[in-house]
Amino acid sequence: xxxxxxxxxxxxxxxxxxxxxxxxxxxxxxxxxxxxxxxxxxxxxxxxxxxxxxxxxxxxxxxxxxxxxxxxxxxxxxxxxxxxxxxxxxxxxxxxxxxxxxxxxxxxxxxxxxxxxxxxxxxxxxxxxxxxxxxxxxxxxxxxxxxxxxxxxxxxxxxxxx
Amino acid sequence: xxxxxxxxxxxxxxxxxxxxxxxxxxxxxxxxxxxxxxxxxxxxxxxxxxxxxxxxxxxxxxxxxxxxxxxxxxxxxxxxxxxxxxxxxxxxxxxxxxxxx
Numbered sequence: 655x656x657x658x659x660x661x662x663x664x665x666x667x668x669x670x671x672x673x674x675x676x677x678x679x680x681x682x683x684x685x686x687x688x689x690x691x692x693x694x695x696x697x698x699x700x701x702x703x704x705x706x707x708x709x710x711x712x713x714x715x716x717x718x719x720x721x722x723x724x725x726x727x728x729x730x731x732x733x734x735x736x737x738x739x740x741x742x743x744x745x746x747x748x749x750x751x752x753x754x755x756x757x758x759x760x761x762x763x764x765x766x767x768x769x770x771x772x773x774x775x776x777x778x779x780x781x782x783x784x785x786x787x788x789x790x791x792x793x794x795x796x797x798x799x800x801x802x803x804x805x806x807x808x809x810x811x812x813x814x815x816x
Numbered sequence: 817x818x819x820x821x822x823x824x825x826x827x828x829x830x831x832x833x834x835x836x837x838x839x840x841x842x843x844x845x846x847x848x849x850x851x852x853x854x855x856x857x858x859x860x861x862x863x864x865x866x867x868x869x870x871x872x873x874x875x876x877x878x879x880x881x882x883x884x885x886x887x888x889x890x891x892x893x894x895x896x897x898x899x900x901x902x903x904x905x906x907x908x909x910x911x912x913x914x915x916x917x
Contacts, residue, residue, distance in 0.1 A: 660819050664827045671831055671854055675838030680846050687850050690831070694857050697827070700819060701868045703876050706860075713883050718853065718890050725894045726846060729901045748840035756833020763825045763862060775868055777876045785877045797884045804888035808895035 660700055667693035680726045684719055691715045703777035824865035832858035845897045845907040849890065856886045 670689035677683055691714040698707040786794050831854055838851030860879045867875025901907055904914065 656819055660823060664823075667827065668830050668834070671834045674854065675834055675842065675847065675851055680844060683847055683850055687854065690854065691857065694831075694861060697824060697861060698864055701824070701864045703864050703867070703879070706864060706876055706879055709880065709883060713887060714853075714857070718887060721890060721894060722846065722850070725897060729846075729898065729907060745841065749837060751840055752833050752837030755836045756829050759832050760826065760829035763829065764822065766866075775871055775873060777864075777867075777873055781873055782876060782880065785873055786880070790877050790881075793881060797881060800888050801884060804891045808891045811892070811895035811899045 656700060659696065663693040663696040663700075667697075681723070684722045684726060687722075688715050688719045691719070701777075702775050705777050705779045705782050821865050821869045824861055828858040828861040828865070830858075831855075831861070843908050843910050845900065845909055848909065849893050849897070852893075853886065853890070856882060 667690050670686040670693070674683050674687040674690060677686070691710060695707045695710040695715070698704075698710055835851045835854030835858060838854065839848050842848055842851065860882050863875045863879045863882070867873060867879075897907055900912060904911055
């Protein structure tokens with residue numbers, strides 16, 4: 655049963671990711687990436703990471719993709735036009751580089767010897783929260799500084815000069 | 817029965833390759849940022865998968881941090897795109913040659 659859910663979610667994730675990077679319309683790109691993020695959230699739920707599944711939907715599918723959509727609308731981004739001169743070399747080189755990167759990642763990740771059995775864990779908010787304000791307290795505080803810096807940086811970047 | 821970790825790793829590699837292809841092949845700045853988001857999600861998926869493999873929650877804490885960094889990256893990246901659009905009225909990265917000597 656779990657396996658069926660995984661295969662369906664994985665298939666939808668891969669197809670919608672392909673649409674997200676290949677369709678010409680930016681709105682279609684953003685919306686199909688939302689579908690991919692929902693499928694990744696399903697995968698988190700299958701992995702026993704209930705808090706991450708919720709955070710994935712709230713932060714990624716909710717906040718970040720709405721931000722993307724907002725900018726797409728704000729800039730009135732046109733659909734990408736086909737280039738006047740076709741550039742087959744770049745296209746083939748890009749596809750080959752992406753395939754090599756993916757294959758390399760797969761090879762390295764599978765090179766890690768995994769024992770067959772998996773330990774079921776419960777990644778609920780309480781357990782993660784104890785880790786966050788315990789051993790990872792310093793990194794947690796650093797993240798808040800980083801978010802503040804990003805906030806100020808974004809404001810400075812879009813401020814009109816006068 | 818539990819799903820083997822290998823399945824998640826293969827799915828994450830596929831998503832990573834698709835994201836990398838998007839970054840390398842697209843010319844719209846927004847699509848490039850979307851590809852980066854996809855790659856970050858693929859990395860998150862492997863972190864969560866190996867977190868379950870080892871029976872420790874530390875990997876999930878790392879996913880949480882990656883999400884926060886991704887949010888910061890998107891905010892700055894989109895602000896840069898807006899600034900670029902104001903200057904050259906386009907977000908096509910091929911037209912972004914104002915720093916060329």
